[in-house]
Amino acid sequence: MWSTAFSRDAAQKYLYDADGENGVTHVLNRENGAEVATIGHKGRYAGQFHDVDRIALDSKGNLYVTEITHNIRLQKLVGQK
Numbered sequence: 001m002w003s004t005a006f007s008r009d010a011a012q013k014y015l016y017d018a019d020g021e022n023g024v025t026h027v028l029n030r031e032n033g034a035e036v037a038t039i040g041h042k043g044r045y046a047g048q049f050h051d052v053d054r055i056a057l058d059s060k061g062n063l064y065v066t067e068i069t070h071n072i073r074l075q076k077l078v079g080q081k
Contacts, residue, residue: 003054006030008061016063020052025065039063044071 002020006012014036015028023042026035040049051069058064061079 002052005055005057005063008057008059016055016057018052018055018065020049020067023049023052025049025052025055025063039077040065046075047077049075 003018005016007014007016013030015030016039017026017028019026023040025039027037027039028034029036040047042048042050044050049065049067050071051067053066053068055066056064057079063077063079065075065077067073067075
């Protein structure tokens with residue numbers, strides 16, 4: 001686990017778990033621990049990750065991902081409406 005964030009709903013139903021080594025963020029249901037989605041995959045293009053450092057969610061459901069080493073950037077992934 002490299003970084004975690006809770007969903008911004010009142011119950012914080014989901015846990016976002018960044019897996020920097022594999023370039024993916026897992027979305028887990030906090031009630032039962034089941035994975036409900038994954039975001040991204042390893043790579044250097046938009047929506048792909050390499051060495052994720054931190055993740056955060058804003059009040060609109062947008063996910064922010066910072067990367068270190070190869071990509072050295074911040075990506076904003078727009079949440080679903």
